[in-house]
Amino acid sequence: LKFIKVNNPDEGSENLFNFIKEALEKNELHVIGLATGGTMIPVYKKWVESDLDFSDVTTFNLDEYVGISDDNPNGYAYFMNEHLFSKKKFKKVNTLNGLAENLEEECQRFEDLLLANPLDIQILGVGENGHIAFNEPGTPFDSVTHVAKLTPSTLEVNSRFFKPGEQVPNTALTMGITSILRAKKIVLLAFGEKKRAALTKLAEGKVDTDWPITKLLEHDDVTIITDLDI
Ligand code: F6R
16 A cells, blocks of 8 residues: 655645556556546546547446436536546546446446456545445445445535435445456545545554445555545
């Protein structure tokens, strides 16, 4: 596990930018796993404003709410279009369809695609409760892409993106912990005091299903970019 301490999210995004740029230059980046959320906004802004060429890169997004359509601003497909996909050309973009009639089949479709297109780099954020993607505390470590129930704490935290009175969906589709851990390299970004508990658990060095992030301890190429002193 490698910790990179930065002064602020902007510097962290710059750091990740250089990492991605180098991987592209070395021809080591063909498939990338992407996250959504507040942490990722300055990251994608940097990519969009740059001349990075992703035309030979396939993407997989970590997760999507169930029951939210592509044109709903609260959905993750919408987020990705708005911040990245409408502005940069990729070879192929893969997202989970939260409106699929058969959600189990949709998860299997996605997992099969992941197996056929191994991730070179997976980018992650982390929830205040230590979730990665929508793998909430208690999720079995051997999980692959699946239908997930969101915890009350995640619903509360994520409600900030929804308008007053709008219901946050309590179900999502998400890559599993095992799907994520298959990536060759993982880079996790965590900024601000609210992420301290999760990073502290990670730094303690004990793998614990109550803190999904701790499973990263068993991966041999993980970089944590953070503005926290841990
Ligand atoms: C989003 C995702 C989530 C977020 C996490 C942190 O695709 O997988 O695990 O990375 O909830 O969200 P922010 O960045 O909004 O603090």
